[in-house]
Amino acid sequence: MTLSADVRVTRAGDFTLSAAVSAPAGTVTALLGPNGAGKSTLLRVLAGLLPLDAGRVVLDGTVYDDPTAGVLLPPERRPVGVVFQDYLLFPHLTALDNVAFGPRCRGLSRARSRQVAQEWLDRVGLGDLAGRRPRRLSGGQAQRVALARALATEPRLLLLDEPLAALDAGTRMRIRTELRRHLDDFGGVAVLVTHDPLDAMVLADQVVVLEEGRVVQCGAPREIATRPASRYVADLVGVNLVPGRGLGGDRVALDGCALTLPGAPVGDVLVAFPRPRCACAPWRRPTRGGPGPCGSSAWSPRWTGSWSRSKALPTSGSPSPPAPSRTWVCGSTPGSGWNRGPRRPWSTRVRRRTDRLRRSGERSRPRRWDRHRAWRPPSAGPRRGRAIVGAWVTGERWGWCAARPRAARPCWRA
Amino acid sequence: MAPALLLVPALFGLAFLLVPLLGLVLRAPWGELPAQLGSPEVLGALRLSLVCATAATALSLLLGVPLAWLLARSTFPGKRLVRALVTVPLVLPPVVGGVALLVVFGRRGLVGEHLHEWFGVSLPFTTGAVVLAGTFVAMPFLVVSVEGALRAADVRLDEAAATLGASRWVTFRRVTLPLVAPGVAAGAVLAWTRALGEFGATITFAGNFPGRTQTMPLAVYLAMESNPEAAIVLSLVLLLVSVAVLALLRERWMGGASR
Numbered sequence: 001m002t003l004s005a006d007v008r009v010t011r012a013g014d015f016t017l018s019a020a021v022s023a024p025a026g027t028v029t030a031l032l033g034p035n036g037a038g039k040s041t042l043l044r045v046l047a048g049l050l051p052l053d054a055g056r057v058v059l060d061g062t063v064y065d066d067p068t069a070g071v072l073l074p075p076e077r078r079p080v081g082v083v084f085q086d087y088l089l090f091p092h093l094t095a096l097d098n099v100a101f102g103p104r105c106r107g108l109s110r111a112r113s114r115q116v117a118q119e120w121l122d123r124v125g126l127g128d129l130a131g132r133r134p135r136r137l138s139g140g141q142a143q144r145v146a147l148a149r150a151l152a153t154e155p156r157l158l159l160l161d162e163p164l165a166a167l168d169a170g171t172r173m174r175i176r177t178e179l180r181r182h183l184d185d186f187g188g189v190a191v192l193v194t195h196d197p198l199d200a201m202v203l204a205d206q207v208v209v210l211e212e213g214r215v216v217q218c219g220a221p222r223e224i225a226t227r228p229a230s231r232y233v234a235d236l237v238g239v240n241l242v243p244g245r246g247l248g249g250d251r252v253a254l255d256g257c258a259l260t261l262p263g264a265p266v267g268d269v270l271v272a273f274p275r276p277r278c279a280c281a282p283w284r285r286p287t288r289g290g291p292g293p294c295g296s297s298a299w300s301p302r303w304t305g306s307w308s309r310s311k312a313l314p315t316s317g318s319p320s321p322p323a324p325s326r327t328w329v330c331g332s333t334p335g336s337g338w339n340r341g342p343r344r345p346w347s348t349r350v351r352r353r354t355d356r357l358r359r360s361g362e363r364s365r366p367r368r369w370d371r372h373r374a375w376r377p378p379s380a381g382p383r384r385g386r387a388i389v390g391a392w393v394t395g396e397r398w399g400w401c402a403a404r405p406r407a408a409r410p411c412w413r414a
Numbered sequence: 415m416a417p418a419l420l421l422v423p424a425l426f427g428l429a430f431l432l433v434p435l436l437g438l439v440l441r442a443p444w445g446e447l448p449a450q451l452g453s454p455e456v457l458g459a460l461r462l463s464l465v466c467a468t469a470a471t472a473l474s475l476l477l478g479v480p481l482a483w484l485l486a487r488s489t490f491p492g493k494r495l496v497r498a499l500v501t502v503p504l505v506l507p508p509v510v511g512g513v514a515l516l517v518v519f520g521r522r523g524l525v526g527e528h529l530h531e532w533f534g535v536s537l538p539f540t541t542g543a544v545v546l547a548g549t550f551v552a553m554p555f556l557v558v559s560v561e562g563a564l565r566a567a568d569v570r571l572d573e574a575a576a577t578l579g580a581s582r583w584v585t586f587r588r589v590t591l592p593l594v595a596p597g598v599a600a601g602a603v604l605a606w607t608r609a610l611g612e613f614g615a616t617i618t619f620a621g622n623f624p625g626r627t628q629t630m631p632l633a634v635y636l637a638m639e640s641n642p643e644a645a646i647v648l649s650l651v652l653l654l655v656s657v658a659v660l661a662l663l664r665e666r667w668m669g670g671a672s673r
Contacts, residue, residue: 088568090589091593150577
């Protein structure tokens with residue numbers, strides 16, 4: 001059971017989407033990209049809401065769309081389930097009838113389809129809100145009803161169009177965890193559109209990055225996060241790409257300083273600095289008696305980045321890295337820890353905290369956060385509470401110069 | 415404070431609109447109202463009017479809603495022209511409409527000739543003609559109202575229904591129609607009042623036969639010559655109906671005005 005799509009669509013204007021995506025059953029593919037990249041267009045093609053100009057869409061060996069062969073299966077005859085961005089629940093139907101709509105249209109009796117719908121609502125934890133109209137549901141509840149509605153038809157292809165975009169940060173985290181669980185249970189092919197890298201990292205097995213209608217990168221979330229192939233992806237996953245100049249002899253000139261990076265080519269290069277891990281440096285000391293695992297709210301105020309002893313680290317120029325004797329990992333690399341427990345990943349935690357502080361008018365601490373978040377050129381020198389974790393150089397071809405941050409475990413060692 | 419140059423004409427305009435209605439209420443022969451209302455002519459005309467207006471509304475719904483859907487949701491060449499043509503009866507003098515209907519459905523008309531030949535049906539000067547005349551002038555109101563509602567309704571809900579396995583017809587019946595129900599209801603009420611008040615097309619196409627084609631407006635017109643009191647009573651009834659409809663639609667119109 002696989003999805004294989006080679007999509008070419010020209011939209012009004014001069015936008016052309018030309019992308020090939022394939023995914024085996026039981027996997028989640030995230031389409032990641034900026035607005036207007038063609039993510040939703042691709043999703044609409046897969047759903048059958050938009051015909052192809054050229055290419056082919058095949059699911060489980062059945063051709064759904066092939067303009068050259070004159071095949072085009074309308075959406076109602078495709079085994080797809082779609083969760084739309086703003087859910088598009090039918091406002092005149094109750095939650096139960098919304099979910100029962102699909103099974104009823106696919107030939108089940110009224111009583112049976114309502115029974116199926118009730119089961120699904122129970123599964124998403126909304127069994128007692130079955131009689132409510134969408135207007136009286138909260139964003140998170142509506143999202144879950146939309147998911148239940150899409151899954152109730154037992155689709156083989158599940159399409160999710162920015163399923164979490166309309167939720168506030170707190171709800172988003174909870175729903176994301178739930179969605180992960182439902183996607184794990186789902187046996188078919190799932191395709192998820194998002195512009196939030198966190199969604200892609202947490203939910204997807206495969207990430208396809210779209211820019212201006214083309215696939216610029218495709219791979220496992222971890223690979224995308226560590227080896228961004230374009231400026232957009234780098235920004236997205238929080239890696240700083242700094243333009244520099246390879247001087248030969250493994251030396252790279254940056255703005256105001258020079259680094260030694262083995263394997264650096266001569267000429268214009270982009271040096272990637274991973275996100276400063278100290279961004280998650282919090283403001284409270286650990287409580288005596290030892291903090292718990294990563295879940296503890298007490299964090300060291302010191303540097304908490306993970307560090308690799310790789311020889312590829314900058315060996316000359318500044319900054320000099322802090323000793324890696326104490327490695328406190330409070331974030332984690334994608335896929336390893338974020339989605340395990342109910343904890344929020346560091347970015348959400350810090351963002352919320354910063355927002356709260358900003359709201360309360362407290363000036364000093366948010367500034368501290370801002371300082372950490374902004375990338376400072378290496379010439380600024382080492383400083384307690386800040387570190388560049390590693391760097392690598394990318395030119396025309398990808399050269400991997402520094403070891404990536406050590407696979408992080410959400411644990412606390414003090 | 416509004417400038418006098420605006421305020422004075424505004425007040426005159428208001429008076430101009432309201433005083434005639436007030437006059438109607440003041441001059442009504444309240445004493446003999448029950449007797450007038452109970453007379454067989456008035457009752458007959460009232461019944462015929464209500465029946466014909468309702469039938470015309472039903473016919474308008476049957477034909478107008480699909481037409482509105484076509485105009486709002488599909489694309490075909492000349493759609494803008496078709497939309498313009500649909501609204502022609504709105505601005506056409508009703509008498510012209512009556513003449514046109516007579517030319518087409520009359521016994522020697524384009525369609526009427528064949529109707530008479532093949533089925534032995536002759537429409538002009540029958541109750542059916544009253545219904546047709548009412549439909550002709552009233553349907554555009556319904557089409558315009560429903561089309562507006564359809565345009566305002568979210569097309570993506572139709573797409574959502576399609577991805578759930580609903581055919582176009584099921585989508586229309588179970589999603590689109592319930593969503594535009596308020597628009598359909600408003601259009602139906604407008605069409606009904608328009609059909610109820612229809613005069614020109616009716617008298618041209620259906621004539622003025624008491625009990626068969628004599629509706630309230632025709633009865634008012636006839637009564638003005640013989641029995642002005644009865645005319646006032648009949649007018650009062652129509653006024654009441656209009657005010658009732660206004661009350662029904664008030665929320666909708668108020669909502670529209672405040673936006």
